[in-house]
Structures are given as structure tokens and as C-alpha cells.
Amino acid sequence: MQMDLVFVGWNHRVASLDLREKLSFTPERAREAMEGLFREKILTEGAVVSTCNRAEIYGLTDLDDSFEALASYFSRFHDVDGSVLRESALSGRGDVTVRHLFRVASGLDSMVLGEAQILGQIRDAHRRATEAGTARTVTHRLFQAALECGKKVRTRTALGTRPTSVPGIALSLVGRIFEEVADCRVLLLGAGETVELTARLLADDGVTRMSFCNRTQEKAAALAAEFGGTVVPWEERIPAFAAADVVLTATGATDPVIPGPEAKRALSKARRRGPLLVLDMAVPRDVDPAVEDVADVYRYDLDAFGELARANAAERQAEVPLAEAIVEESVExxxxxxxxxxxxxxxxxxxxxxxxxxxxxxxxxxxxxxxLDPADREMVERLTEALLNKILHNPTVGLKHGDASQRLELAAAVRTLFKLDGEGRE
Amino acid sequence: MASPSSPGLTNALLGVLALAAYALASVFYTAYLRHPRLKAGRLATGLAVLGAALNFSFLYARSLALKNVPYADLLGSMALFGFFLAGMNLVLEVRHHDRSLGPFLMPVSLLFLLLAFVLPAGGEKRPNLKGAIFAFHVTLNMLSYAAFAVAAALSGLYLVLGKKLKHRSKNVLAGPTARLPSLGYLERAARTSLGVGVVTLAAGLSMGFAWGYHVWRVDHPFWLLDAKIWGAGLTLLFYFVVLVRAHRGAAPVTTARLCIAGFVLVLLSYTAVNLFFSRIHSFT
Structure with missing residues (x-):
């Protein structure tokens, strides 16, 4: 029987968003899927990794053609045309499986190279498989090794240190300018998705002094209530701008909502110390670029964010060979x-x-x-050899019994009980 | 290599070893800033500690040989300055778990220790350069100069990082620039160094006045008109004004520029005034 680690999956590289939506697993569906795979004896253990960008199944199998069995099973499970699944699937056996999961955990297979969330998603997948009892010896070890590999790539390379998303870059800029991000006074102009998302990231970083300002004050009040901030009336946005440490704007206005001359006057009047970081995420821009004539005012708009994102992406790309080497070492x-x-x-x-x-x-x-005479000595030799063979008989036969996972668990037990640490290796 | 006035071969050897340690620490600090590998960082810190220890031993051995404070001349005072600067770098590193100032401060330590060896030494010995008040005067003044040097280095970094951020440089979030401390930290740490410098210079000058009055009032009735005393007084006044302005909310960019200008004043007061203008106050 040829047992092997296998995987089959559909990720952002090979499957459209429509298909990935159909193939995504909730934790309950993942459990159902694994139970079905065990029932049909396709896998003996395993785990499902399901994120926005991928639906992948890893496990141990006794089947020679596990890909066909898995594709056919998921076609039925998700009610999707089997030929579509087969054409768009990624799959592999043995080291290919291990390498794929390790690359995924390292962020090398992510849509945004080096993104950090995937490590948490792999950890969640492992935890859910453990709770559901679908992960056994090999899956545990595989996922633990994948998490270790991902962490190693993160600590030994700069793959994940350069933000490439606009909110990520915005937060990094705040960190480059202010010593304690949590102490910053932040003014958020607008009430759209960008403002909400960035407010959430700032709140996660411990920022508590957030003020919200929007033409429709009710929307600003709703955000202020959600994030424990205050509301600034639209008419008072200029003095609030001059009093803030960080200003984030993303309104839909067609003219600058922070005109240069007024802002400069307010800044010269305000008794302030330290820099002001302006993050203008609106198109057209909300803040007159002239404000940066004032010393200690740092203004970033979407063009600047784009430049930084491209530079950071290139820096990340340069780290790929080192990350791949770490993956290879972990696979070995x-x-x-x-x-x-x-x-x-x-x-x-x-x-x-x-x-x-x-x-x-x-x-x-x-x-x-x-x-002893030679005949008796020969008999002692034969006797001890026979004893040894009899002792070995049961473990040798026993190690062939059960499914792939059971056999590996028995092998692991024998190794532990007899302390087999590389005995007899050539 | 060793100045003629420096006593003993062992002493000179300690100085040379301190120089070598500072030079290597500078190299490893710079390498760490470019590529933050833990081994390079630890080596840099270890060499900086070794350099400071050797520098201290050099001063101590000198003191024993001279039977006086080791910094009664230019060589000794420059070596003391180098030691204080290396010490401050290590204090900041330990306090903030950050090695990014090392590449900028260690070469200055190296430079001053090197200058201590290569600058011409005078031959005349002044009999009164001893006593507790004199020792405190020089120690506190050297400490203040080191604090002003740190403030200038931090201000320089503030201006460089600030300029890159202002011009939206592509590498503000990448490479060595990304490993510099934040503008907020640089500004606060520079202000703290400025405060330390002003307080220690004020205390050092007070001690100097007490010592000068005691030693010079008979032989040099116009000792208060000496260029060095005026230079030091003006330096203190300048830094005091900068500190007050900074605490009152002056733009950090302006404070940073003034800190750098102030350090130029310190260097002038320390070297040119000492060597060429001061009559009773010059190092021998």
C-alpha cells in the first residue's frame, strides 16, 4: 500500500473568485467534508485551509490516484462541475504537498506577497482540525512544521515587513513619525469604508483619541460611537485639523475641504508642538498640497501611497530567494x-x-x-537469533495493519518505545 | 603615535586598543543598520563596551602615571569626551533597545580619541590643574559636550528622516531609513540630551568659576575676560535659549538645526578658542 501526503486546492492563481466562492468552507462544512473523505476512505486524516484566496485540503491517503477521488468527491460535495474542478485544481503528493503548504504559510503563495494574515489562518485551520479530530500524527506535525517555517521566514527575511496596502502604509507612516502611535490625536474626515477601515486599524493599535468629522454629522456620530471617539462639526474642521497629530481624509468632495491658506493660518495660530501627518486618501484631494509649506507638516496622497506600495512590493520580491531557501530547508x-x-x-x-x-x-x-564446544556455541547463536526473530515478528506484521494514519502512528510509537534515533542508518 | 606627554607604553597601548575597538564597533553598527543581522548587532555592542572599557582604562592608567586627573590636557579631555560619548551611546541603546544611533555616535568617539593622539601636545605643565573642584569642572563640562554631541547627532537624524518623509522618499519604509527611530523619539531624545547638557554645563561652569576665582584672582586679575570663559558662557546661553524655545513649542525642525549649530559652537569653543585665543585657559 502506497500511503502519501496529498493536497488538492483551488487558489487565487488558478480559480476565479466565482469558483472560490463556491468552494469555500465554513468550519462546519470543513468538518463535514473531512468526515465524508474518511467515510469514503479517500483520506485517513487531514485538514482544510479555507480563506478568501484559497480552498485547500491536505491529508494522508492510501490511494494511488487520490487526485481523481478528491476532485470527484468535491464535485459532489460542492455541487460543482467535476471537469471545471479538475482543470483548475492544484494538487500534489509527498514533498510537493509539504512544499506547497510551507510556501502558503510563508506568504509566498499569497495574493499580496508576504502578507501576514495567512499564518493565523493556517493556525486556525490546524486548531479546527484538531478539535474535529481529523488531524492526527502526520497532520499535526505537518501544520506545526508549516507554522514554524512561516515564522522563520517572517523573522529571518524582510518579506512581511514592508506594507503594501494603503491602510498598512498609512499606519507605518504614523509609526515613522510618532513615538507612541496610541498617544496620537487623530482626525478622520469622511465616513466611508476607507475611514472606517483605517479607524479600525488605528483602534487595534491602541489609538483612543479619534475625532470624526463629516458633512452628514449623523454618519460621523455613528463612527464615533463605534470607536469611542468624538464628533467634530463640519464647520470646525480647520481648527481641528490644526490641533491634530494625524489627519486622515477620504471624503467625496470635489474641492479641497482643507484649503491651504486657511489651514496655514490655523496652523500658525495653534499652540502645537511636533509634526502633523496628513493622509489624504481622496480623489480629488481633500487637502490643499500647499499645507506642506509649513515645517513639520508631512502630506501623503494616493500617488505617494502608490509609489510606496510599489517600492515595498519590489523590496518584498527581493526577499523571495531567501524565503524559498528557508522553505526548502523546512521541507527537507x-x-x-x-x-x-x-x-x-x-x-x-x-x-x-x-x-x-x-x-x-x-x-x-x-x-x-x-x-562450550563449537556445536553448543552454534546452538546458542541459533537460539538467540530465533528469539530475536520471534520478538520482531509481531511488530513487523502489526506495522502493516490499519489505515495509513494508524500505520504511521504505530511506527511513531515503535520509534519512541525502542528509542530508535537513526539506528542502522547508512 | 602616542603624544610625547602621554606617559607609558602600556597606556598608549590601551589607547590604541580602544581606538581599534571603536573603529570595529563603528563598522559593525553600520553593517547592522544596513542589514539587521543579530550577530553583527551583538558584535557592535560588545565592541562598543570593550572600547569604552579600554578608553576608561586608558584614562585611569594615565591618571596613575600623572598622579593627577587624566584630563588636565587636551589629550586627556578629548579621550574623556570620547568615553562619555561611547557611554551615552550604550545608555541610549540599552534604554531603547535600539542600535540605530551607533553608526553616528561611535565614529565621533573614534574621531575624538584619534584627535587626542594626533593633535600637538604642549610642553608646559600647569601646577594648579588638580583638586576636586577642578575635576568636577572638567568632568561636568566634558559630559555636557558629549550630551550636546548626542543632541546634534539625534537632530541630524531628525533632519534627514524628516526630509525624506517631507519629500515622500520611496525608501522611508524600507532599508536603513526604516530602521531609524521615529521622528518623535529623535525629537524627544534630542531635547533630553539638550537638557542634560545645559544642566551639566551650568554646573561645570559654576565649578570652573569657583576654581578660577581661587587660583587666578591674584595672578590674573582679569581672568573673567578670558576668551574661553566667554566662549563657554555664550555656549551655555545659546543652548539655554534653544532649550526654553523647544519646551515652549518651537518647531522641532528649527530646534534640530539650532542643536547642530550649537555643537559647531561647542567644537569652536573646545578647540579653536582653547588652542588659539585663550591665554590662561588653554590646554597645554
């Missing part, structure tokens, strides 16, 4: 562990260990054995 380590659980290897090492014990004991008794 995992492959070595998995190979050590192969039945042939375990039996070979067990025999080597017991044979070494037999020889040691014979050598220890050599002074007394030397007194």
Missing part, C-alpha cells in the same frame, strides 16, 4: 521525519537495534561461552 527536515516513519525503515532500525543488543549480550558472556 519534514521529509526526513516522515521517511523515518516508513515501515521498512522502522523495521530495519528495530532489527538493527535488537541485533546489537543480542551481540552485546553474547560478547558479555563470551568468557563462559568460550568453554
Amino acid at each position: 527536515k519534514f521529509a526526513a521525519w516522515l521517511a523515518s516513519l516508513s515501515m521498512t525503515e522502522v523495521v530495519k532500525q528495530l532489527r538493527f537495534k535488537l541485533e546489537a543488543i543480542r551481540r552485546d549480550e553474547l560478547a558479555r558472556s563470551e568468557p563462559r561461552l568460550a568453554r
Whole structure:
């Protein structure tokens, strides 16, 4: 029986958003899917990774053509045309599976190279599989190794350190200018999705002094209530602008809502210390570029964000070879562990260990054995060999029983019980 | 290499070893800023500690050999300045878990220790350059100069980072620039250094006045008109005004520029005035 680690998946590279929507798993659906796969003896253990950009199933199988079985199963499970699934699927066996998951965990397979959320999503997938009881020895080890690999890539390379999204860049800029982001006074102009999303990120970073200002005051009040901020009437936006540390604007206005001369006057009047960071995310721009004539005013608009995003993406790309090398090193380590659980290897090492014990004991008794005549000595040899073979018989047969996961679990148990640490390796 | 006035080969060797440690620390601090690998960072810190320890030993050995404070001449005072600067770099590094100032402060330590060896040494020995008040006077003044040097370095970084942010440079979030501390930290730390410098200079000058009155009032009745005393007084006044302005909310960019200008004043007062203008107050 050829047991192997396999995966099949549909990600942002190969499947359209429409297809990914159809193939996505809620935690309950993931559990149902795994139970079905066990029932139909396609997999013996495994886990589902389902995010906006991917639906992937990893597991251990005894089947030679697991891809066909998995594709056919998911066609029925999701009620999607099987040929579409087969054409757009990514799949692999053995090291290919391990490498794919490790690359996913490292952010190398993400839509935004090096994005950090995927590590948390892999951790969630592992936790859910553990709770559902679908993850066993190999899946546990696979996902733990994937998480380790992802963390290693994150700490040893700069792959994930450069933000590429507009809110991410905005937050990084706040961090470049202010010592304590949480102490910043932030004014948010507008009440759309961008303002809400950035307010959420700022709140996550501990910012509590947020003021919301919008032409329709009710919308600003709703956001202020959600984030524990205050409301600034639209007419008072200029003095509020001059009093803030960070101003984020994303209104739909056609003319600057912060005109240059008025803003400059307000800034010169305001008794303020320290810089003012203006994050203008509106098109057309909300803040007159002339405000940056004032010392300590730093103004960023969407063009500047775009430039930074491109520069950061290029920096991330430069880190890919180093990240790939870390992935490869982790794949080799995992492959070595998995190979050590192969039945042939375990039996070979067990025999080597017991044979070494037999020889040691014979050598220890050599002074007394030397007194025996050759025929008796030969009989002692044969006797100890026969004992060894009888002891080995049951484990050797036992390691062939059960499904792929059970066999690997038994192999792992034998390795632990007999302390087989590379015995008899060539 | 060692100045003729520096006593002993062991002493000179300690100084040379301190120079080597500072030079290597500068190299590793710079390498760490470019590529933050932990090994380079630890090496930089270790070498800076070693350099400071050797620098201190150099001063101590000198003190034993001279049977006086080791900084009664230009060589000693420059070596003390280098030691204080290296010490301040290490204090800031430990306090803020940040090595980004090392590439800028360690070369200054190196430069001053090197200057201590290469600048011409005088031959005349002044008999009165001893005593607790004199020791405090020089120590506090050197400490204040080191604090002003740190303030200038932090201000320089503030201006560089500020300029990159102002011009929306593509590498504000990448490369060595991204590893510099935030503008807020640079501004606050520069202000703190400025405060430390003003207080220690005021205290050091007070001690100097007490010592000068005691030693010079008979032989040099016009000692208060000495260029060095005026230079130091003006430096204190300048920094005091900058500090008050900064606390009253002056634009950090202006404060940063004034800190750099002030340090030029310190260097002038310390070197040119000392060497060429002061009559009773010059180092020998």
C-alpha cells in the first residue's frame, strides 16, 4: 500500500473568485467534508485551509490516484462541475504537498506577497482540525512544521515587513513619525469604508483619541460611537485639523475641504508642538498640497501611497530567494521525519537495534561461552537469533495493519518505545 | 603615535586598543543598520563596551602615571569626551533597545580619541590643574559636550528622516531609513540630551568659576575676560535659549538645526578658542 501526503486546492492563481466562492468552507462544512473523505476512505486524516484566496485540503491517503477521488468527491460535495474542478485544481503528493503548504504559510503563495494574515489562518485551520479530530500524527506535525517555517521566514527575511496596502502604509507612516502611535490625536474626515477601515486599524493599535468629522454629522456620530471617539462639526474642521497629530481624509468632495491658506493660518495660530501627518486618501484631494509649506507638516496622497506600495512590493520580491531557501530547508527536515516513519525503515532500525543488543549480550558472556564446544556455541547463536526473530515478528506484521494514519502512528510509537534515533542508518 | 606627554607604553597601548575597538564597533553598527543581522548587532555592542572599557582604562592608567586627573590636557579631555560619548551611546541603546544611533555616535568617539593622539601636545605643565573642584569642572563640562554631541547627532537624524518623509522618499519604509527611530523619539531624545547638557554645563561652569576665582584672582586679575570663559558662557546661553524655545513649542525642525549649530559652537569653543585665543585657559 502506497500511503502519501496529498493536497488538492483551488487558489487565487488558478480559480476565479466565482469558483472560490463556491468552494469555500465554513468550519462546519470543513468538518463535514473531512468526515465524508474518511467515510469514503479517500483520506485517513487531514485538514482544510479555507480563506478568501484559497480552498485547500491536505491529508494522508492510501490511494494511488487520490487526485481523481478528491476532485470527484468535491464535485459532489460542492455541487460543482467535476471537469471545471479538475482543470483548475492544484494538487500534489509527498514533498510537493509539504512544499506547497510551507510556501502558503510563508506568504509566498499569497495574493499580496508576504502578507501576514495567512499564518493565523493556517493556525486556525490546524486548531479546527484538531478539535474535529481529523488531524492526527502526520497532520499535526505537518501544520506545526508549516507554522514554524512561516515564522522563520517572517523573522529571518524582510518579506512581511514592508506594507503594501494603503491602510498598512498609512499606519507605518504614523509609526515613522510618532513615538507612541496610541498617544496620537487623530482626525478622520469622511465616513466611508476607507475611514472606517483605517479607524479600525488605528483602534487595534491602541489609538483612543479619534475625532470624526463629516458633512452628514449623523454618519460621523455613528463612527464615533463605534470607536469611542468624538464628533467634530463640519464647520470646525480647520481648527481641528490644526490641533491634530494625524489627519486622515477620504471624503467625496470635489474641492479641497482643507484649503491651504486657511489651514496655514490655523496652523500658525495653534499652540502645537511636533509634526502633523496628513493622509489624504481622496480623489480629488481633500487637502490643499500647499499645507506642506509649513515645517513639520508631512502630506501623503494616493500617488505617494502608490509609489510606496510599489517600492515595498519590489523590496518584498527581493526577499523571495531567501524565503524559498528557508522553505526548502523546512521541507527537507519534514521529509526526513516522515521517511523515518516508513515501515521498512522502522523495521530495519528495530532489527538493527535488537541485533546489537543480542551481540552485546553474547560478547558479555563470551568468557563462559568460550568453554562450550563449537556445536553448543552454534546452538546458542541459533537460539538467540530465533528469539530475536520471534520478538520482531509481531511488530513487523502489526506495522502493516490499519489505515495509513494508524500505520504511521504505530511506527511513531515503535520509534519512541525502542528509542530508535537513526539506528542502522547508512 | 602616542603624544610625547602621554606617559607609558602600556597606556598608549590601551589607547590604541580602544581606538581599534571603536573603529570595529563603528563598522559593525553600520553593517547592522544596513542589514539587521543579530550577530553583527551583538558584535557592535560588545565592541562598543570593550572600547569604552579600554578608553576608561586608558584614562585611569594615565591618571596613575600623572598622579593627577587624566584630563588636565587636551589629550586627556578629548579621550574623556570620547568615553562619555561611547557611554551615552550604550545608555541610549540599552534604554531603547535600539542600535540605530551607533553608526553616528561611535565614529565621533573614534574621531575624538584619534584627535587626542594626533593633535600637538604642549610642553608646559600647569601646577594648579588638580583638586576636586577642578575635576568636577572638567568632568561636568566634558559630559555636557558629549550630551550636546548626542543632541546634534539625534537632530541630524531628525533632519534627514524628516526630509525624506517631507519629500515622500520611496525608501522611508524600507532599508536603513526604516530602521531609524521615529521622528518623535529623535525629537524627544534630542531635547533630553539638550537638557542634560545645559544642566551639566551650568554646573561645570559654576565649578570652573569657583576654581578660577581661587587660583587666578591674584595672578590674573582679569581672568573673567578670558576668551574661553566667554566662549563657554555664550555656549551655555545659546543652548539655554534653544532649550526654553523647544519646551515652549518651537518647531522641532528649527530646534534640530539650532542643536547642530550649537555643537559647531561647542567644537569652536573646545578647540579653536582653547588652542588659539585663550591665554590662561588653554590646554597645554
